[in-house]
Amino acid sequence: MTALRTVVVVGNPKPASRTLTAARTAAELLAQGPVDHVLDVTTLGPGLLGWGDPTVQQAVTDVATADLLVVASPTYKATYTGLLKLFLDQFAGGEGLRGVTAVPLMLGAAPTHALAPDLLLKPVLAELGAACPAPGLYLIDKDAEAHGADTPALAAYAERWGATLRASASTRAGTPVPVGAVPS
Template sequence: MSKKLVVGISGNLTRPSKTKAFISQIAGETANRIGATSAIFDIEDFGPSLPTARRLGDLDPAARAIIEQLASADVLVAGSPTFKGSYTGLFKHLFDLLDPASLRGKPVILAATGGGERHSLLVEHQLRPLFGFFEALTMPTAIYASDKDFADGILVSEAIHARAQQAVAEVSRIVGAARAVSLAA
């Protein structure tokens, strides 16, 4: 039996990134909870072939390997920094390359970061519809963290930690339930 995989994908365009650190933390907690390994990626990891790709075959082999991990993951933790009230353009472009059925039924934790509270609905008004199009199974609890929730790039807000734990618990129940069904079959 192969080990479960949690993939975190961050739409950040710069490094270091609070968003990538945030996604890494959530994915790591999820992996620990369900006995999985985790792999964390950001837009930079896709390299120079992503911006010009019109289909998956246009991506270089390293970028295609990331897509394969994303598609085969047991859980996806997806998030983006807020850019002009939405996710970043290359984050959207990445998902534009995927087959619409590639994420069907996949458990997804949604997360985002931004400068202030006014962007907190990014997860509900932008990310949730994007993953709804793919028929992914987004967790009821989405997590948004603003600049005030971080100190030196590290999440320090207990309220945001608690919200993340709630999302991790939700996805753990889903993955555990799926595992129980497959064992019974």
């Protein structure tokens, strides 16, 4: 099987956040291997506020060429961050993420926003052309902070949805994998 190109996008205004740690860990577990590219959107700076910034355009290209994409945000005002919105606005609607299998991931302080990844972030990713064949992932930020890469919810999600996501992503990578198959 061709290796999946796995990319992580994190829209937390705080660089090197626990959102980034959770997203990278989720991507590694889902892909069963290392992440190829991590974009901490805050590093793009003021180039996000306009159009045509070469650094932002390169970031868009890097993300658009993913097979498996984890898009993560902390929960701000019951939704994803404006920083992530600024980045996602750089993609062409309906086409920018065509062929990409995406996982919306959000961290929050309480379970009251547990549906936010599916209700708020997944529709944006789908509008940009991404396939989202699994439910979004919501993590309690204190659990993610306390457990880091060993957060039980991450392992459970990867166990339940990893094969489905790898199978979807592998169609872009060039080698379809039947659901339930373990890649070599």
